[in-house]
Amino acid sequence: MRSIHTVNLPGHGRSSISSLRQLRQLGVRSRVRPRTVSQTQTQETRKKSFKETSDFSKDSNSNSKGKNNGSPYEGGKDDEGNLGACDVFVAPDGEVTQAMCCDYGFRSGVGRLYQGSTGEVPKNFFALGGDNFAREFKQLRRSFRFNEYKSISDVNPPRNFVERIWGSVQHKGVQALATLDEKLEQTPLLEELDTNEMPDEVTDSNGNITRDCSEVRSALRGLVLRNEDVTAYEHERKAKEGEVSAPWPIRWTYNFLCFSLDILYKNRPIQRFWVLEVVARMPYFAYISMLHLYESLGWWRAGAELRRVHFAEEWNELHHLQIMESLGGDQMWWDRFLAQHSAIFYFWVLILFYTFAPRMAYVFSELVEHHAADTYKVFTDTNEDLLKSLPPQSAPWSTTGVGTCTCSMPS
Numbered sequence: 238m239r240s241i242h243t244v245n246l247p248g249h250g251r252s253s254i255s256s257l258r259q260l261r262q263l264g265v266r267s268r269v270r271p272r273t274v275s276q277t278q279t280q281e282t283r284k285k286s287f288k289e290t291s292d293f294s295k296d297s298n299s300n301s302k303g304k305n306n307g308s309p310y311e312g313g314k315d316d317e318g319n320l321g322a323c324d325v326f327v328a329p330d331g332e333v334t335q336a337m338c339c340d341y342g343f344r345s346g347v348g349r350l351y352q353g354s355t356g357e358v359p360k361n362f363f364a365l366g367g368d369n370f371a372r373e374f375k376q377l378r379r380s381f382r383f384n385e386y387k388s389i390s391d392v393n394p395p396r397n398f399v400e401r402i403w404g405s406v407q408h409k410g411v412q413a414l415a416t417l418d419e420k421l422e423q424t425p426l427l428e429e430l431d432t433n434e435m436p437d438e439v440t441d442s443n444g445n446i447t448r449d450c451s452e453v454r455s456a457l458r459g460l461v462l463r464n465e466d467v468t469a470y471e472h473e474r475k476a477k478e479g480e481v482s483a484p485w486p487i488r489w490t491y492n493f494l495c496f497s498l499d500i501l502y503k504n505r506p507i508q509r510f511w512v513l514e515v516v517a518r519m520p521y522f523a524y525i526s527m528l529h530l531y532e533s534l535g536w537w538r539a540g541a542e543l544r545r546v547h548f549a550e551e552w553n554e555l556h557h558l559q560i561m562e563s564l565g566g567d568q569m570w571w572d573r574f575l576a577q578h579s580a581i582f583y584f585w586v587l588i589l590f591y592t593f594a595p596r597m598a599y600v601f602s603e604l605v606e607h608h609a610a611d612t613y614k615v616f617t618d619t620n621e622d623l624l625k626s627l628p629p630q631s632a633p634w635s636t637t638g639v640g641t642c643t644c645s646m647p648s
């Protein structure tokens with residue numbers, strides 16, 4: 238169902254949608270409140286939003302000729318030319334903007350905040366684990382059968398003899414597993430896989446990706462992030478602000494994390510950011526867990542304020558994570574496997590740090606946050622024109638059960 242929201246910016250009075258977009262690009266937080274609208278108002282909103290979106294697309298097309306800005310987004314619409322299932326946001330002065338219709342994250346519609354069973358009591362441990370295993374096992378099979386790993390090698394062609402050998406070994410391994418899966422599929426052991434599987438939110442009645450979502454996807458493939466640019470910017474920042482002092486166990490762990498991200502997610506910025514946001518929540522989970530333990534044991538109750546702060550920090554990271562999910566950052570089985578297992582390992586490393594030296598645990602978090610901020614800064618500067626050509630995602634604008642939402646961009 239399509240949602241219509243009113244948008245208010247405290248302290249800014251009535252603001253146009255262009256102002257909202259500018260504030261969003263600068264990371265300014267806003268409050269979003271749902272509004273009940275009649276059927277007539279809904280139809281008028283549809284017409285106005287569709288017209289404005291079409292005009293925006295035409296202007297973008299005329300202004301982007303000869304530029305490598307990616308494809309401008311054209312509003313999704315149904316057979317009658319309406320906006321279909323896209324969220325629409327109405328400013329206090331009546332101006333309308335449309336959120337990105339294309340949410341093709343793996344968890345779209347099922348396991349994400351503001352969707353599906355938000356706020357409900359979950360199933361038991363075994364039911365949740367069984368459901369997740371069934372979904373992920375199917376996606377693991379698909380990763381081999383349809384060789385989703387090829388998309389990684391396509392953006393990172395081998396540069397030397399060792400990389401060519403490694404690429405050949407990977408290719409043959411994927412082929413062998415795909416052949417095995419095909420043979421097992423002919424037995425009662427495995428069910429048949431669909432040749433194409435995309436979330437319902439981005440497909441038409443025939444199961445094909447819609448034109449507007451295809452254009453968004455094409456634009457996202459044009460996003461660029463170079464490791465050497467991030468490294469150079471980090472050196473500049475450290476020269477101006479100084480480097481965070483950290484003992485060698487913390488420094489080595491941090492360097493290993495950065496090195497792994499650079500190698501595994503070279504030329505894959507959205508997937509890199511998604512993995513980074515999955516890992517970025519772990520410090521707050523770990524700190525809150527330890528503070529709960531200290532209070533439960535009767536050792537230290539002064540951590541109650543820290544728990545509140547850490548929850549707010551984790552909530553902020555959650556919305557960053559959902560933005561990257563809605564852009565498809567978690568689509569590949571390999572990325573989900575790596576991110577979630579790394580997050581569990583990282584959680585227990587931080588528990589260890591917090592047990593013996595709580596301040597050092599915070600130093601490690603500071604190092605990681607500096608790296609994340611530097612990476613986002615380089616990314617937004619490099620892709621400024623292309624990012625401005627895309628509408629906002631629905632994830633950070635969605636409302637909570639109490640009727641308000643903190644909306645922010647990664648910073």
